[in-house]
Amino acid sequence: MKKKIPSLLFALIWGVSLPVFSQLPVYLDDTKPVEERIDDALSQMTLEEKIAMCHAQSKFSTPGCPRLGIPEIWMSDGPHGVRMEFVWDDWRHAHWTNDSCTAYPALTCLAATFNPELAYRYGKALGEEARYRGKDIILGPGVNIYRTPLSGRNFEYMGEDPYLSSIMVVPYIQGVQENGVAACVKHFVLNNQEKYRNAINVEVSDRALNEIYLPAFRAAVERAGVWAVMGSYNKYKGSYCSHNDTLINKILKGDWKFDGVMLTDWGSAHDTDEAARNGLDLEMGTWTNGLTWGLSSTYDQYYLARPFLEKIKRGELSETLLDEKIRRILRLCFRTNMNRQRPYGRKLTEEHTAIARKVAEEGIVLLKNEKEFFPIAPGRYKKIAVIGENAVKKLTEGGGSSELKARREISPLQGLIEKYGEENIVYSMGYASGAPDYSRELPSGFDADSLVRCAVEVAKNADVVLFFGGLNKNFRQDCEGDDRESMDLPYGQNELLDKILQVNSNVGVVLISGNAVSMPWLKAVKGLMQSWYLGSEAGVATARVISGEVSPSGKLPFSIPCKLEDNSAHYFGLESYPGDGENVYYHDDILVGYRWHDTRHIDPLFPFGYGLSYTRFEYGDTRTDKVAYDICDTVRVEVEIANVGRMDGAETVQVYVSQKNPSLPRPVKELKGFRKFFLRKGEKKWVTLEVPVQDFAFYDDRQSRWVVEPDSYQLQIATSSRDIKQAVEVRVNP
Ligand code: GLC
Numbered sequence: 001m002k003k004k005i006p007s008l009l010f011a012l013i014w015g016v017s018l019p020v021f022s023q024l025p026v027y028l029d030d031t032k033p034v035e036e037r038i039d040d041a042l043s044q045m046t047l048e049e050k051i052a053m054c055h056a057q058s059k060f061s062t063p064g065c066p067r068l069g070i071p072e073i074w075m076s077d078g079p080h081g082v083r084m085e086f087v088w089d090d091w092r093h094a095h096w097t098n099d100s101c102t103a104y105p106a107l108t109c110l111a112a113t114f115n116p117e118l119a120y121r122y123g124k125a126l127g128e129e130a131r132y133r134g135k136d137i138i139l140g141p142g143v144n145i146y147r148t149p150l151s152g153r154n155f156e157y158m159g160e161d162p163y164l165s166s167i168m169v170v171p172y173i174q175g176v177q178e179n180g181v182a183a184c185v186k187h188f189v190l191n192n193q194e195k196y197r198n199a200i201n202v203e204v205s206d207r208a209l210n211e212i213y214l215p216a217f218r219a220a221v222e223r224a225g226v227w228a229v230m231g232s233y234n235k236y237k238g239s240y241c242s243h244n245d246t247l248i249n250k251i252l253k254g255d256w257k258f259d260g261v262m263l264t265d266w267g268s269a270h271d272t273d274e275a276a277r278n279g280l281d282l283e284m285g286t287w288t289n290g291l292t293w294g295l296s297s298t299y300d301q302y303y304l305a306r307p308f309l310e311k312i313k314r315g316e317l318s319e320t321l322l323d324e325k326i327r328r329i330l331r332l333c334f335r336t337n338m339n340r341q342r343p344y345g346r347k348l349t350e351e352h353t354a355i356a357r358k359v360a361e362e363g364i365v366l367l368k369n370e371k372e373f374f375p376i377a378p379g380r381y382k383k384i385a386v387i388g389e390n391a392v393k394k395l396t397e398g399g400g401s402s403e404l405k406a407r408r409e410i411s412p413l414q415g416l417i418e419k420y421g422e423e424n425i426v427y428s429m430g431y432a433s434g435a436p437d438y439s440r441e442l443p444s445g446f447d448a449d450s451l452v453r454c455a456v457e458v459a460k461n462a463d464v465v466l467f468f469g470g471l472n473k474n475f476r477q478d479c480e481g482d483d484r485e486s487m488d489l490p491y492g493q494n495e496l497l498d499k500i501l502q503v504n505s506n507v508g509v510v511l512i513s514g515n516a517v518s519m520p521w522l523k524a525v526k527g528l529m530q531s532w533y534l535g536s537e538a539g540v541a542t543a544r545v546i547s548g549e550v551s552p553s554g555k556l557p558f559s560i561p562c563k564l565e566d567n568s569a570h571y572f573g574l575e576s577y578p579g580d581g582e583n584v585y586y587h588d589d590i591l592v593g594y595r596w597h598d599t600r601h602i603d604p605l606f607p608f609g610y611g612l613s614y615t616r617f618e619y620g621d622t623r624t625d626k627v628a629y630d631i632c633d634t635v636r637v638e639v640e641i642a643n644v645g646r647m648d649g650a651e652t653v654q655v656y657v658s659q660k661n662p663s664l665p666r667p668v669k670e671l672k673g674f675r676k677f678f679l680r681k682g683e684k685k686w687v688t689l690e691v692p693v694q695d696f697a698f699y700d701d702r703q704s705r706w707v708v709e710p711d712s713y714q715l716q717i718a719t720s721s722r723d724i725k726q727a728v729e730v731r732v733n734p
Pocket of ligand 1: 186265401
């Protein structure tokens with residue numbers, strides 16, 4: 001009979017031998033510090049393996065290191081949902097059958113909720129879907145500032161105010177990255193127009209750069225710990241942003257201590273030496289023949305591919321530059337696809353649908369409500385005319401890289417039929433656009449005159465008209481790659497509305513867009529909502545708000561000017577927007593959006609931060625915890641607010657700060673705090689907001705640093721940038 005080895009002796013042998021035989025290399029060992037793992041992996045990689053890792057191998061992936069078992073990195077757009085799959089090496093969809101997604105509302109809608117908790121839940125849900133789809137980087141959020149109402153990509157961003165964008169971007173990124181997926185904040189920086197985007201050089205003051213255009217990126221890095229940043233196409237002070245020494249080496253990686261990966265936009269790299277020296281870590285989407293469209297599968301021609309390798313071999317560029325890039329890429333791997341602890345993700349769940357709907361209904365902004373036109377309770381009218389192509393058009397398609405293959409997209413018409421019953425709804429398209437296209441407006445195939453005639457007939461015979469208009473994701477609308485050519489509604493909508501109003505005065509308008517539009521019919525309509533690209537749950541959310549199931553609580557994340565020339569970017573002529581194709585000068589400087597309107601006393605049609613409710617809020621006393629503060633203090637503001645209306649509802653209290661005697665010109669007010677809260681009808685409560693005195697600072701370009709000056713400051717408690725309810729004065733001590 002075999003002699004049994006005493007169990008203690010067996011355990012001893014096993015225990016001792018285990019580490020010897022199954023010694024994991026350090027870089028694969030999760031128990032080791034990440035920096036040790038990086039050193040270990042780097043020390044084992046050849047020059048060619050390192051070169052391969054810092055540029056694309058396909059449209060949306062980069063190679064890992066097969067020999068060492070370091071995985072490839074897979075990425076996908078975009079900010080509002082996980083985009084469909086593409087063929088390996090060009091812009092054709094792969095037409096897989098497992099790549100549909102939940103389409104979340106556009107980020108302008110998320111910003112309009114003024115609800116950071118929703119931003120976290122949004123990011124968490126998006127990151128879950130990205131993880132499930134095997135993506136290590138989701139190419140979003142976009143936080144470029146809304147400077148002109150014409151920019152084709154404003155719908156992807158979070159509005160005109162740097163503070164609002166900074167507060168909303170942080171929880172979004174944290175939510176995404178909890179899934180072990182890197183968020184990639186974009187487009188760093190000054191991508192505030194699509195016209196001439198590939199090479200326009202932006203000339204902007206240091207103050208405007210720091211006070212308006214950088215804050216949201218800085219918050220993403222310093223407060224959210226974002227793992228990736230995407231460079232923009234344009235130039236800053238003559239150098240491409242994607243390999244710009246000042247922006248990347250000095251500000252992003254120096255001042256802000258960004259430890260993640262700096263990657264290009266697709267095709268935004270233009271030079272090997274600059275890319276190598278100026279902090280670019282990962283090159284994607286380069287037009288490999290350097291002239292027009294990319295030759296297929298010529299990734300070796302990328303700037304950070306063979307040209308980089310040869311310059312290192314010739315001693316013209318140091319291998320240390322390459323090692324620093326690989327360190328960052330490896331760190332991203334250890335945070336994502338080499339992190340064994342990360343969850344597995346989920347997609348298309350009921351929770352995902354619920355958050356898409358919640359953001360949509362909290363983002364809709366009620367702008368006008370004469371004689372309680374809204375809400376329209378079911379049964380109030382027998383015949384509701386729904387008119388306009390935007391009541392039915394699929395708006396998750398088109399628009400550029402944020403396009404989605406939504407598993408479902410409930411249109412406003414579907415939502416209204418569901419809510420009111422088919423027998424009470426009559427629809428007419430009224431106007432029509434072509435299918436989305438990125439280089440031209442395709443014909444719609446409809447006869448415009450007959451669409452108008454039908455719509456007017458339907459309106460004439462209805463009790464009430466709901467007009468669904470606005471923009472869409474077509475060329476030179478809300479679409480990447482170019483800008484709109486005016487603020488006017490397209491496709492003859494203004495004329496159509498005039499004809500409808502001649503036969504029925506009981507009209508409400510729902511605008512769906514990512515930008516401000518002109519509204520010549522505003523006085524004539526009874527109700528107006530600013531809605532957004534709401535994604536999968538568009539119709540459900542729209543119907544819940546219109547019917548009064550939910551009281552609207554959205555606030556405008558951008559100003560709506562009376563006319564284009566009232567906007568800061570358009571006030572200074574073509575040089576200020578869109579520039580001459582070479583340069584654009586931001587003459588509006590630090591006065592963007594309400595900062596412009598309020599400092600220059602130019603009344604907007606609707607102000608930043610504005611939004612009505614079905615109920616009414618009354619502001620009572622306001623108090624602060626002290627009168628005089630030191631720079632390291634935080635001002636604690638308490639505001640008494642009552643819901644005196646007939647419905648439950650949510651309000652967003654805003655705090656604007658105004659310095660009394662600044663040593664440099666400042667806007668008359670700057671948003672430095674907001675808080676959204678829910679109040680039942682009849683409920684009253686004290687709402688507390690905290691504003692760090694550090695946030696009173698401005699960027700002093702004489703000293704190249706932020707300063708808070710001892711002075712008096714007025715804190716304006718407001719329900720919009722123009723509607724100040726209370727004001728309190730505080731002092732900052734020397
Ligand atoms: C596009 C966009 C960018 C997107 C990338 C990949 O040009 O500018 O936002 O993430 O290419 O599609």
